[in-house]
Structure formats: C-alpha cells, structure tokens
Amino acid sequence: MVQTRKVKAFGPDVGTDRRKPIIEIRNVVKAFGAGVRAVDDVSLDIGEGEFFALLGPSGCGKTTLLRMLAGFEVPTSGDIMIAGERMEGVNPNRRPVNMVFQSYAVFPHMNVERNVGYGLRVTGVAEAEIKTRVAEALSLVKLGEFGKRMPNQLSGGQRQRVALARALVKHPKVLLLDEPLSALDAKLREAMQLELVRLQKTVGITFVIVTHDQDEALSMANRIAVMEKGKVRQVAPPADLYEFPNSRFVADFIGKMNLFEGRVSGVQNGNLQIDIKGLDRVAVPFTGSASGNIAIAIRPEKVKLGQTDPGGDNVRLRGRVTELAYYGNESHVYLENQTGMPISVNLKNATRTTLPSISIGDELWMSWAPTDTLVLTE
Amino acid sequence: MEDWRKNKLVFWILYLPPTAWLVLFFTIPLAIVWVYSFGERGPLGQTEIAISFANYIRSMEWTNLYIILKSIWIATVTTAICLLIGFPLAMGIAFASARYRNVLLLLVILPFWTNLLVRTYAWIAILRTNGHVNWFLEWVHGLLAGVFGLLGMPDVLGTFEPLQLLYNQKAVIIGLVYVNLPFVVLPLYATLEKLDKSFLEASLDLGAGQWRTLFSVTAPLAWPGIVTAAMLCFILSLGTYLTPDLLGGPDSVMIGNLIAQQFGPSRDWPFGSALSFLLMYVTFILLWIRAFAARGEKGKLH
Structure with a gap:
C-alpha cells in the first residue's frame, strides 16, 4: 500500500518557492496596438532549478511572456531580471537563456552536429571544445549516432531532441520551451514528458515551458502559473492547483x-x-x-x-x-x-x-x- | 461526376487552341530560324538554305566572340548589382508588417506600368551631358565655388566639367539594373516571405548577430530563390537589345545589337539566326544547371 501525504493545508494560496529566483518578472505589460494587452501586469519569480510551466488557453499571453524572456518581444512596461541582471535593451543573442521553438527550427541546411554546434561556433568557441561539447549534448538526448544525419532524415521526435541538444549545449541559465510537445503524437508525447523531466534533473538548469495542455504541465512541472487574458490567475505546485484552484476559471481549466x-x-x-x-x-x-x-x-x-x-x-x-x-x-x-x-x-x-x-x-x-x-x- | 480530365472532348477543346497557337507562332518560326542558322547569305543578302556550320564558326571569330564575352560580362555585373540591391530590398518587404507589404510590392512593380522605351529615354534625360545628374553636380560645384570664393580661394575648383555618363558600358549597366531589379526582387521576396521566421530567431537565440544570421541562415535558406532571381536577371540582361541600343556606345555593343544588325542593315539572316541560337543554347544550359541544382536542393531541404 502506498502511503498518502497531505497535499496542502487549508488556507489561502501562496504559490511561492523558497529557492533563489533566477527569473524575476515585475509588473510586465505587453500591449499590441491600442488597448490590446497580451500580457497584463504580470509579476512572477521563478527559482533556480525549477521546472516551471506557463499554462493557459490559446491567446492568454503565455507565449508572449516567454518571448519577452527570450528577448524577441520588448515589454511595454515593467522589468525582467534574469540571473540578477536587468534584461532591458539586452538582445536575444546576449541573454543567458536558450529556447526550444514550437517548430523546433532545426536548420535544414546543416547536419545534426553543425546544428548543435552552431551556437558555440558563432560565439567563437574553439573547434576542439565544440566537438566534445556537441558529442556530450547529443549523448544527453540519446542521439549519439546521428551526428552526420541531415534534419530531413530524422523523425519529428528526433528533430526535437536536436533542438534540445542545440539549446542545452550552450549551458544556458534558463531553458525556454515553447509548446515543445504539441507536434508529437500522443505516445511519443508521453515518453518525451518523462524524458524532459529526466533531462532537467540531469542538467539542473531551470526549465520554463509554455503549454496549453494541462496534463503536460501537471506531469512535468514543479510549479505552474495559470494564465488567462494576459493575467496570471494562480501559481501553485501541480497537486495544489488541481485540488485547490483559487477561482472558477482555474477549477474549470485544470481537469x-x-x-x-x-x-x-x-x-x-x-x-x-x-x-x-x-x-x-x-x-x-x-x-x-x-x-x-x-x-x-x-x-x-x-x-x-x-x-x-x-x-x-x-x-x-x-x-x-x-x-x-x-x-x-x-x-x-x-x-x-x-x-x-x-x-x-x-x-x-x-x-x-x-x-x-x-x-x-x-x-x-x-x-x-x-x-x-x-x-x-x- | 466524371473527371473532366478523362473526357476526351473537353480535353481537346481545352488543349487544342493553345497547342496550335504555340506550334504555329512559336515552334515553326523557331524551326525556321534554326534551319536558317545553317544557311548561307546570297550575294544580294537573300537567305539560301544549306547545311553549313560557317555561321557558327564565324560567331567564334574574335570580333564576334568579343561581343559575346562582353555581353556575358555586362549581364554578370548587372546580376551581381541587382542581387546586392535586391536582396536587402526583398528582405525589407518580406519582414515589413503585413499592412505595408502589398504597398511596397506594388511600388516594386510600378515601373512596369510605363513603357520600357519611355523609361529608358528617361534615363537619357538623367544621364546626358546636360542631364539631371550633371545639372545637380554643376549646382553643387557652383555652391562650393562660391564658398571657396568667400574664403579668398576663387579658383581652387576650376571650371565645371560635366561627367560623361551616357553612351558607355556604365550607362548600359545602370539601365539594365533598373530594368531587371523587379525580376530579382519578386522571386527573392517569394522565397523570403515563405521562410519560417523561427529559423532566424533560433539563430539569434543561439548567440549569432544579425550579420552572422544573414550569412549562415537567411541566405542559405533563401538559396533557391537567389538562384532563380540570378538566372532570370542574367538571361534577360544577356539577350537585351533596347538598353545598349539607347544608352550604350561603341564600347557596349551586346549580342542583341549584333543580332539586330544582321537582320537589319547587314541583311545576313543566316548569321543572325546562328547568333540567336547561340544565345538560346546559353540560356538552355543555364536552365538545365538550375534544374539540376533544384533537384539537389530538394533532397537537402525537404
């Protein structure tokens, strides 16, 4: 018989994490045009080593928030700090984060090794070091044998692993994942969920994942922020979120x-x-x-x-x-x-x-x- | 319902007219020119049918070969300049917000609304000795001379000598770049617009700067479009007649002019036919290379 444990004491939800924050989001607003606020006054702390999920229906602003962390969107107001540094005016190529794109964006004109080594090569890492780090990263995602393959010779799941290796090889402080599993079929998706959790434990890097799939968020993340209409509705660990939703929206959205x-x-x-x-x-x-x-x-x-x-x-x-x-x-x-x-x-x-x-x-x-x-x- | 492609009557009604048109007005005249190219010029300038390679051999004589090579050179330089101007232009349009994209595209094809002859004459007005460019330069010269005069050095600049901008190879290249730029921008735009922007974002995300991204990601992914644009521009420039005729001088006679001369004043149709087919062979070879390259790209990209 498996022992049961208390999910959470009754009481108001707090949803804080005592770990040192690696990402601090302060009153961030992103407005597109007049009056359309994709992200509306969001404040969040994400701790070092967390597997953090931004969850919400499409159009809730979660991807915009992630893209602001990566530097592809500029907040209309508010502050984003990553590893203690203000990110205002810092270009995407100078941020200590790397991203796994929804479409994977694996360069079709480079083989797997060149893809994974790209981020090191453009920043002037020595070829010998690139070689060892690419090999390491490929074995981490179990693609050790595939270095010479072209992306069109890989399955969707393998391409995603290339995208993961390409981001992780840079040793980022934070790995951003934009709907990474949405293009995979159901069986593969479940396997990749476990794989991502294993990877995150192995490398110890903070993962921030954007998803509209509650199962994905619940099964992988240690904390989840539920977003709706640009606002964060609740931040809590998965079981707390499921058993103690703070609003009708969250209750109805999760499960x-x-x-x-x-x-x-x-x-x-x-x-x-x-x-x-x-x-x-x-x-x-x-x-x-x-x-x-x-x-x-x-x-x-x-x-x-x-x-x-x-x-x-x-x-x-x-x-x-x-x-x-x-x-x-x-x-x-x-x-x-x-x-x-x-x-x-x-x-x-x-x-x-x-x-x-x-x-x-x-x-x-x-x-x-x-x-x-x-x-x-x- | 029956598939209309299987209906014989529909098939013939739809396919016969264009096929007949093409055979009558394209294939047969082309065949005549091809036959002529092996013929001989009679003493009065009439064409006599024969089987002779003399015309082709004559086209390889230095004076003629020189014109062919110069044409290839002018077409190459034109293509290179068009790509250098056209690529950033196409990128600018492809990455502009959707609202302005169509307006910008319209501006690119706007020159087509005016006759080529008129547009080329406009270049004469701009480039000639007392044209707009020289007029502007003279005005600047006068202004500077005045300034130097005030500084007590009235004769530093000397008198204004207008630049010889027209009736030379540079004028031809300027004209060709102007005429062919839309043919370069449009295929480049079509390729860049389809390009998944997340490739470029991924490159930036991985630490590459804008220039590195341009050369390592954007340009390689746009390669098929670049090849198409370059081919189109090169073929159009190589066979051009009007631009060198109006803007060029003795140093910029191109194959087109040589051919025109054979069918006109020289009354040597067989030689003109051989030159025309030579131009066509070059075009065919280029298209074949393009098709060959495209087959390679397909295997690599998809």
Whole structure:
C-alpha cells in the first residue's frame, strides 16, 4: 500500500518557492496596438532549478511572456531580471537563456552536429571544445549516432531532441520551451514528458515551458502559473492547483469539474453553510472569509455513486443517468438532478472482469466527503 | 461526376487552341530560324538554305566572340548589382508588417506600368551631358565655388566639367539594373516571405548577430530563390537589345545589337539566326544547371 501525504493545508494560496529566483518578472505589460494587452501586469519569480510551466488557453499571453524572456518581444512596461541582471535593451543573442521553438527550427541546411554546434561556433568557441561539447549534448538526448544525419532524415521526435541538444549545449541559465510537445503524437508525447523531466534533473538548469495542455504541465512541472487574458490567475505546485484552484476559471481549466452556484447562509463550527439549488444545505470546512454568491466544486472522480442514500455527513444528491462513456481505464457517467443540473462522475475500471452496472435512465445517489468540496469565491 | 480530365472532348477543346497557337507562332518560326542558322547569305543578302556550320564558326571569330564575352560580362555585373540591391530590398518587404507589404510590392512593380522605351529615354534625360545628374553636380560645384570664393580661394575648383555618363558600358549597366531589379526582387521576396521566421530567431537565440544570421541562415535558406532571381536577371540582361541600343556606345555593343544588325542593315539572316541560337543554347544550359541544382536542393531541404 502506498502511503498518502497531505497535499496542502487549508488556507489561502501562496504559490511561492523558497529557492533563489533566477527569473524575476515585475509588473510586465505587453500591449499590441491600442488597448490590446497580451500580457497584463504580470509579476512572477521563478527559482533556480525549477521546472516551471506557463499554462493557459490559446491567446492568454503565455507565449508572449516567454518571448519577452527570450528577448524577441520588448515589454511595454515593467522589468525582467534574469540571473540578477536587468534584461532591458539586452538582445536575444546576449541573454543567458536558450529556447526550444514550437517548430523546433532545426536548420535544414546543416547536419545534426553543425546544428548543435552552431551556437558555440558563432560565439567563437574553439573547434576542439565544440566537438566534445556537441558529442556530450547529443549523448544527453540519446542521439549519439546521428551526428552526420541531415534534419530531413530524422523523425519529428528526433528533430526535437536536436533542438534540445542545440539549446542545452550552450549551458544556458534558463531553458525556454515553447509548446515543445504539441507536434508529437500522443505516445511519443508521453515518453518525451518523462524524458524532459529526466533531462532537467540531469542538467539542473531551470526549465520554463509554455503549454496549453494541462496534463503536460501537471506531469512535468514543479510549479505552474495559470494564465488567462494576459493575467496570471494562480501559481501553485501541480497537486495544489488541481485540488485547490483559487477561482472558477482555474477549477474549470485544470481537469474536469462539477460547479454549483450557491449562496453563503452562515458559518457553523468552522463550517461554511451554503445553500445550493437542488441540493440540501451543504456544510464545507473553510477557513477563508466568504459571503454572498459563491460556487462549490467537486471533481468527477471524487463522487461516489450508489443505489441507496449513503447518509452520514456526506454531501449527497439524487440524479438520473443521461449519458455513459467508456474510456478503457475509466468510465464517465453523466447525470442530471431533478432541476436539470448536469453532474459528471468518473469511475475507475479497476478490475478486468467487472464493469459498473449502470445504464442510462438509472436513478442513483451521488455523494462525496465535505472535505473534498471546494469553495470558490472568485 | 466524371473527371473532366478523362473526357476526351473537353480535353481537346481545352488543349487544342493553345497547342496550335504555340506550334504555329512559336515552334515553326523557331524551326525556321534554326534551319536558317545553317544557311548561307546570297550575294544580294537573300537567305539560301544549306547545311553549313560557317555561321557558327564565324560567331567564334574574335570580333564576334568579343561581343559575346562582353555581353556575358555586362549581364554578370548587372546580376551581381541587382542581387546586392535586391536582396536587402526583398528582405525589407518580406519582414515589413503585413499592412505595408502589398504597398511596397506594388511600388516594386510600378515601373512596369510605363513603357520600357519611355523609361529608358528617361534615363537619357538623367544621364546626358546636360542631364539631371550633371545639372545637380554643376549646382553643387557652383555652391562650393562660391564658398571657396568667400574664403579668398576663387579658383581652387576650376571650371565645371560635366561627367560623361551616357553612351558607355556604365550607362548600359545602370539601365539594365533598373530594368531587371523587379525580376530579382519578386522571386527573392517569394522565397523570403515563405521562410519560417523561427529559423532566424533560433539563430539569434543561439548567440549569432544579425550579420552572422544573414550569412549562415537567411541566405542559405533563401538559396533557391537567389538562384532563380540570378538566372532570370542574367538571361534577360544577356539577350537585351533596347538598353545598349539607347544608352550604350561603341564600347557596349551586346549580342542583341549584333543580332539586330544582321537582320537589319547587314541583311545576313543566316548569321543572325546562328547568333540567336547561340544565345538560346546559353540560356538552355543555364536552365538545365538550375534544374539540376533544384533537384539537389530538394533532397537537402525537404
């Protein structure tokens, strides 16, 4: 049996890292044209040796922020410090960062060795040193045999490794990765996720990755900043982000979430009393302050289904099955309560020989522990 | 529905007219010229059909060969200057914001809206002894002479001697660069515009400066476009007639003028035909080299 550990104490989210910051972003704004703010007053510290993810839907400003770190975009206002130095007026070729591009941008007219050695050659490193460092970098990404190949003789995954080796061979203080896995197929993507984590541990360099894929961010990063409309909504380690989202947006964006709008009716024994249409009064442990309209949220996999009323202090409601979806490892059950409110429940298909015997139209009890209920004020 | 390419009637209706047109007005005249090139000039300047290589041998005589080599030289210099001017221009347009790109392109092709003859005459007005350039230089000279006069050195500059800018090889090259620049800018623009900008960003990111990026990344990736542009400019310049005729002098007779002379005053059509075909062979060889290079590029780039 695997031991469980506490994800996080209840309380306001802080999302800080005690490591020495290598990147300090202070009130950075990037405006394109009049009134369009791609990045809107973002402040972030990224610690040395972190695997940090910028996560958000397309158009949220995460790539613009990354490009400002690389120097391809200039902030309209605000400051960016990398390794303690202000980056204002510092050109991309003078910054202690290197980037892995979404398209990889592996030079098609150079073989793998020339590609990887390019960054050393243009800065005047001696040929003998280039040779050893290129060999090192290629073996790091497991492309030791491929030095003489041209990029068009490589698969997408291999080209990406070339792009990685080409950036890492420069020994940057920070490696920037712009949607590095989006062009790979699902199987390869999962393998590369583990590979990137291994690489980051091996070289010990700070990685900053931009992604719209929450699975990618959750599985690789040690901290994640969720962005929306140019603003950072929450910064937290993956498990905290998943289990303690600070807003409806984050809750809904990361994973699936059942959201119920309701009103606070009072506090009793440290429990927040919330009235929700279609449910009984719900009592949820909550230490913050909340009043008026709020939402409670419950993850689909934390809801239990049963034929009978489970009783106790569980939050519970009855509903009718409207939809069933089988995913192999899981089955998703979609229900509706009397008021037509949709709720989804995920069930693990934990054994091979049995499936939950549920069919469309069944009336079932849904229940979950009060401590699994989230209170969202924003 | 049936594929229209498989319908015989549609096929013939669509393909017959252009094919007939090309055969009638291109292939047959070309064949006649080809046959003429092996012919002989009769005593009265008429063309007599024969099988003789005399015309080709005559074109290799020094006076004629000299004109051919000079034409190649002028075309080469023109191409080099066009690339030097055209590449930065094409880059500027390709990397300009999308809003201005079409306007800039329009400016490049704007000269085509005026007849070539008119534009070439305009160059005469600019370059001739009492043209715009000399007028401007004389004005500057007068201004400077006045300044020196005030300083008490009235005769330092001497009298103004207008520059001989027209009716020489330089004037021909200036004219050819002007005429052919759009043909260089357009293919270069097409290549540079398609170029994935992240290659250039990657180069900068890896520590290369702008110049290094230009020579190590941009130019090699734009190579097919550069070759196309150079070929186009070279072929057009090599066979040109009007520009050297109007702007050139005795030192800048080109093949085009020599050919024109054979069909005109000299009344030696067979020799003119042989020269025309010589020009065509050079063009074919260049196109073949281009196709050969393109096949190599394809293997390398994609």
